[in-house]
Every structure is written in structure tokens, then in C-alpha cells.
Amino acid sequence: MKLFPVFTRKLSHICNLKPYKDTKWLMPNGNPTGVYVYNCVADQRVPVILSDPHVATWYSCGPTVYDSAHIGHASCYVKLDIVQRILKTFFNVKLITAMGVTDVDDKIIKKANETGTDFKTVAKQYEHEFWADLASLNVEKPLIITRVSEHITCIEDFIKKMIKSEMAYVAADGSVYFDTSKFPSYGKLQKAPDSGEPSSEGKRNSMDFALWKGHKPGEPSWDVEWGAGRPGWHIECSAMVSKVFGSQLDFHAGGIDLQFPHHENEEAQSCAFHNTGQWANYWIHIGHLHVKGDAKMSKSLKNTISIPTILESFSADTFRMACLISNYRYPMEYDTQLMKTxxxxxxxxxxxxxxxxxxxxxxSANTADYEYNLLEKLQKVEEANIEALKTDFDTATCINSLQSLVSSAYRILKSDTGDYYPIPILLTVEYIKSVLTRFGLTLEESAESVISNSLIDTLVEFRHTVRLNALTRKDIELLNACDSVRDKLKSQKVQVNDTNKGSSWVSIK
Ligand SMILES: [Zn+2]
Incomplete structure (x- = not known):
């Protein structure tokens, strides 16, 4: 894939010439971070350039809170969390993160009607559940949370300006539509699929989209200058981002299904509102999670798995590792085999x-010494990992090279020569721990198991002593007994690993 050369040009200069006609990605003016990220407008990797090299704004489209989240959502938010952590901890970028929560929507209203309650109660319940689910997956909460119902005034102001500038028009039923015919670069994120069908619902053009939905009986509504109603979906994010971050945004993220029409519409109306040729500089789209054999995980297909359900069988670390080895942009083929891997x-x-x-x-080891081979390998892996992460956050390659580093280190751990190399081993340990925790893995056993952990330590240590003794004396009966203890522990979710220097264990689910 060809990369953009790193050079900058003045965005404002271009914008003044032809505000909405640019269908190409525009290189921002500022400082290159060294990171290259895939951008759907350029359809290739582009350099991440920030006006302040150590500060970036980031907005993620959040959930529509009408039902429980499933592991499709989990993979999206865990992968976003991984990308954010990489920017922060490997490239020293301070991210100002915001997420919008859609708490007014057709589906929320429908659920409220079905359960005999109001939309606010439904939204509150599922938003609460959403944050609890993310916390259980060790996903960092955004610094700013914006809710649609709390931003009606700024949404109204946004639409008012659109109507005034004639980029939007009011239809007979009080709805407001964005006029895509006045925005030549519409379709720059993804070519708009022109249905060829005549426009409906009072739209002038078939691709026009609702900024505001005219009032319908039985639905929540707010009084505005042009009548009553409620916001359309796309306008929410644009208005809330503009309120929080102003006229320019560095990163805008969400699932790949949001690329069109949601993000396309956001970009169009925000460029029109701010009179700019490019509003969001970097679009981060997360690949879908597919249940193997099915097209996509969704409520309507009834093939969803809830987040608490998956965490009964696998730890949050295991789920995160599955995300790491499948890279953020690509579809994730979910099945038990993936989780076992x-x-x-x-x-x-x-x-x-x-x-x-x-x-x-x-x-009992001999005097310590250096082992230059491992130190050289460690340095190479460190450099290669930075390159991989710079190249569109390639976490899968990183995990692979860490595994190969572990294999090299094991050659020393398992060596029978009697040589002793604690320093390169400890440096390797520290590096691996640091990378994995920077990816958001906890590597911890749960707090309640601390006591049972020390009991398992004692048992595993005792078994190791007995086993070494049995090996020396070639006592088959005793060795069989040791194997039986190992198997019983495994059935209790404790996996034991024997080496001639000692036995270790990890808990499995
Ligand atoms: Zn959005």
C-alpha cells in the first residue's frame, strides 16, 4: 500500500477556495506523529498530523441505549480502547475523548411503549448497563459523555444555521432535511448508493437526510422555531462534537457500519456548518464481529451473546487478546476456537x-552473566513493534513477535548448561509486561482468589519437589500420582506447567 509523503499544506487556504467540493482527503497542517492510519476518504494509509503533537481530540459514536449490549459492541469498544491506549502509551499523545449516547430514538420509544414506561427510564437503565459492561472489559470511560436529550438547544442552533444558509429546508410535516444537491462532495467517505428511486417523505433529493423529525403523536418532542419534533440521528453527533471540540476534530470513530450513511452525513453537515473542506481528519472504523457462519451479530438475527455471558466462559483479558490478534479494522470471526486460541x-x-x-x-544457579543473543533479540522486537503499531496499529504482528521473544527466552530458561542469565530474562519480562498492560490487559488473577492462589502455590510447589524426587528415583507410581494431581488441578481450572527448574501454574476458564 502506498503511503502519503509527510508534508503539510494549509487547510484554511484550500477551504477558502472551494469549501464543499473537495472529495479528497486533505493533509492537515501541523506536526507529524509518525503514525500512519487507514483513512476511508483517501482509501489508503495517511500520516497522523496534529496541530499540537501531543494532544488530539477523539469522538466515538456511542450506543443507542434501548437494549443490552452484546459481544459485537464489546469487540468494537475494546478495539477502540486498544487504539486509544496505543496512541497514549506508545506515541505519547494525550487524547481528549468524548462519546455521544443516543438516548432519544425510535427504538427507545418503542421499548418504552412496550414496557409501559417513558423513554428516559429505558435510556437510563441501558446506559447504566452499558458502562458496567465496558468496565467489566477494562475499557476506559471517555472523559466527556454527551447525551442527546441534554443537547437539544445546541442541535436546534445547528439546524437553524443550516436552514438560514439554505443547506437545509423544512418539509410540510415539520421535518428538516439536509439538501445533498448543494453539497457536491457528498459521498466522499463512501460512494453514495443512488437507489434511483424518486424521493419520498417530502425530500427534494433521494439522498437528503433528516436533521429533524417533525412531531408525531405519542412521541417525545421539543418546541423549536420551525415547529415541534425531535432530532434526527446524524445531527446529534455533529452538534455535540461541535459544542465540545469546536470546528475541527482529529479522530472520529465507530463501527464500520457507521461509515455510510451516518459518518458521511455527519461530515457533510459539519463541513457545511463550519464552512470547511474537512471536519474530521481521521476516521477510525472498527471491523464487524461475525459469529462464524452468520453474516453479522444482531438483535434481529437473534444470534447475540451478552457481555456477562461471554465473561462467564472467558476472562476480559482473553476477549481483549482475541481483539488484539484480529487487528482493529478487520472482521472478527467469532467462535469458541478463536477464544481458545x-x-x-x-x-x-x-x-x-x-x-x-x-x-x-x-x-543454586551459577554466577550471573549476560546473554547477548537475547538482548539483541529484545531490541529488535522493541523496534519492530513500534513499526507495527505505527503502521495502522498492527497489534497482531506485535503479539506474534512477543511470542517469538518468549520462545527465545525459554531456550535460556530450559537450558541444562548451568549458565545463569537473570538480567536479559528480567529485561524481557519487564518489556513483555509493559507492552501487554499498555494494550489494556490486566494479567491479574481476581482479588477473591488471592487466598486460594497461595494454597495452589503450596500444592504446586510440593508436587514439584515430589516429582523431581520421583524422576531421580524413576518411581513410576509416584510420577503417575503427580500426573493425576496435575489432571485434577486442570479439571479445577488450574493449568500446571513443569520444567526442571520448577513448576508454574495459571488459572484457566
Ligand atoms: Zn455518530
Whole structure:
């Protein structure tokens, strides 16, 4: 894939010439961060350039809170969390994050009618559940949360300006539509699928979209200058972002299904509102999660798995590892095999961290020495990982190279030469721990299991001593007993790993 060369040009200069005619991605003016990210407008990777190299604004489209979130949502928000953490912890970018919550919507109103309550109660309940679900997945909460019902005035002001500038018009039923015929660059994120059908609902052009929905009986509504009604979906994000971040946005993120029409419409109305050729500089779109064999996970297909349900079978770390090894932009083929693979990869790291500590604390070892091969490998992996993350946040390559580093380190841990290399092993341990925690993995056992953990430690240590003894004496009966203890522990979700220097364990689900 060809990359844009890093140079900058003055955006304002271009904008003054032809505000809405640019269908190309415009290179922002500022400081390159060294990171390249795929952009759907350019249809290739482009350099991330920020006016302040260490500060960026980031808006994510949040949930429409009418039902419980499922693991399709979980993969989207975990992957966004991973990308944000990479920018913050590997590239030293301070992110000012905001997320919009849609708490007024057809589906929320429908649910309220079905359950005999009002839309506010429904929205509150599911928003609360949403944040609890994200916390259980170790997703950092956005710094700013904007709710539609709390931003009606700024949405009204936004639409008023659109009507005044004749970029939007009021239809007979009090709805307001954006006039796409006055915006030549419409379709720059994704070519608009022209249905060829005549326009309906009082629209002038078939691609025009509602900024405001005229009042219908039984629906919540707000009185505005041109009548009563409620906001359309797309206008919410534009108006709330403009209120929070002003006329320019660095990152705008959401699931790939939002690229068209939601983000296209957001970009069109925001460029028109701010009289600019480019509103959001970087679009981050997360690939869908597919249940293997199905097209997409959705409520209507009744193939959803809730977040608490998945966390009964797998840890939040395992789910995050599944996201890491499938990269943010690509579809994630969900099945038990994927989760088992993710768990195996995670356990490989956990075992290594434990085995390494047993190794460095081995008092019977010879005098310590350096092991240059491993130090060289460590340095190469560090450099390669930065390159991978710079290149559109390629976490899968990173995890692969960490695994290969672990394999190299194990050659030292398992060596029978009697040589002792605690320093390169400890540096490797620290590096692996630091990368994994920067990706948002906790690597922790749950707090309530601390006591049982120390009991398991004692048992595993005792078994190790017995086993070594049995090996020396070639006592088959005792070795069989050791194997049986190992198998029983495994059935209790404790996996034991034996080496000649000690035995370690991790908990599995
Ligand atoms: Zn949005």
C-alpha cells in the first residue's frame, strides 16, 4: 500500500477556495506523529498530523441505549480502547475523548411503549448497563459523555444555521432535511448508493437526510422555531462534537457500519456548518464481529451473546487478546476456537512471567552473566513493534513477535548448561509486561482468589519437589500420582506447567 509523503499544506487556504467540493482527503497542517492510519476518504494509509503533537481530540459514536449490549459492541469498544491506549502509551499523545449516547430514538420509544414506561427510564437503565459492561472489559470511560436529550438547544442552533444558509429546508410535516444537491462532495467517505428511486417523505433529493423529525403523536418532542419534533440521528453527533471540540476534530470513530450513511452525513453537515473542506481528519472504523457462519451479530438475527455471558466462559483479558490478534479494522470471526486460541496465547505469556521469576530466584544457579543473543533479540522486537503499531496499529504482528521473544527466552530458561542469565530474562519480562498492560490487559488473577492462589502455590510447589524426587528415583507410581494431581488441578481450572527448574501454574476458564 502506498503511503502519503509527510508534508503539510494549509487547510484554511484550500477551504477558502472551494469549501464543499473537495472529495479528497486533505493533509492537515501541523506536526507529524509518525503514525500512519487507514483513512476511508483517501482509501489508503495517511500520516497522523496534529496541530499540537501531543494532544488530539477523539469522538466515538456511542450506543443507542434501548437494549443490552452484546459481544459485537464489546469487540468494537475494546478495539477502540486498544487504539486509544496505543496512541497514549506508545506515541505519547494525550487524547481528549468524548462519546455521544443516543438516548432519544425510535427504538427507545418503542421499548418504552412496550414496557409501559417513558423513554428516559429505558435510556437510563441501558446506559447504566452499558458502562458496567465496558468496565467489566477494562475499557476506559471517555472523559466527556454527551447525551442527546441534554443537547437539544445546541442541535436546534445547528439546524437553524443550516436552514438560514439554505443547506437545509423544512418539509410540510415539520421535518428538516439536509439538501445533498448543494453539497457536491457528498459521498466522499463512501460512494453514495443512488437507489434511483424518486424521493419520498417530502425530500427534494433521494439522498437528503433528516436533521429533524417533525412531531408525531405519542412521541417525545421539543418546541423549536420551525415547529415541534425531535432530532434526527446524524445531527446529534455533529452538534455535540461541535459544542465540545469546536470546528475541527482529529479522530472520529465507530463501527464500520457507521461509515455510510451516518459518518458521511455527519461530515457533510459539519463541513457545511463550519464552512470547511474537512471536519474530521481521521476516521477510525472498527471491523464487524461475525459469529462464524452468520453474516453479522444482531438483535434481529437473534444470534447475540451478552457481555456477562461471554465473561462467564472467558476472562476480559482473553476477549481483549482475541481483539488484539484480529487487528482493529478487520472482521472478527467469532467462535469458541478463536477464544481458545486467544486464551492459549495469553496463558503462554502468563506462564512465561511465572517461569521467569522461578528461574531468576533459583539460588543454586551459577554466577550471573549476560546473554547477548537475547538482548539483541529484545531490541529488535522493541523496534519492530513500534513499526507495527505505527503502521495502522498492527497489534497482531506485535503479539506474534512477543511470542517469538518468549520462545527465545525459554531456550535460556530450559537450558541444562548451568549458565545463569537473570538480567536479559528480567529485561524481557519487564518489556513483555509493559507492552501487554499498555494494550489494556490486566494479567491479574481476581482479588477473591488471592487466598486460594497461595494454597495452589503450596500444592504446586510440593508436587514439584515430589516429582523431581520421583524422576531421580524413576518411581513410576509416584510420577503417575503427580500426573493425576496435575489432571485434577486442570479439571479445577488450574493449568500446571513443569520444567526442571520448577513448576508454574495459571488459572484457566
Ligand atoms: Zn455518530
Amino acid at each position: 486467544a486464551e492459549d496465547v495469553l496463558n503462554k505469556f502468563k506462564f512465561f512471567l511465572k517461569d521467569a521469576y522461578i528461574y531468576v530466584n533459583n539460588n
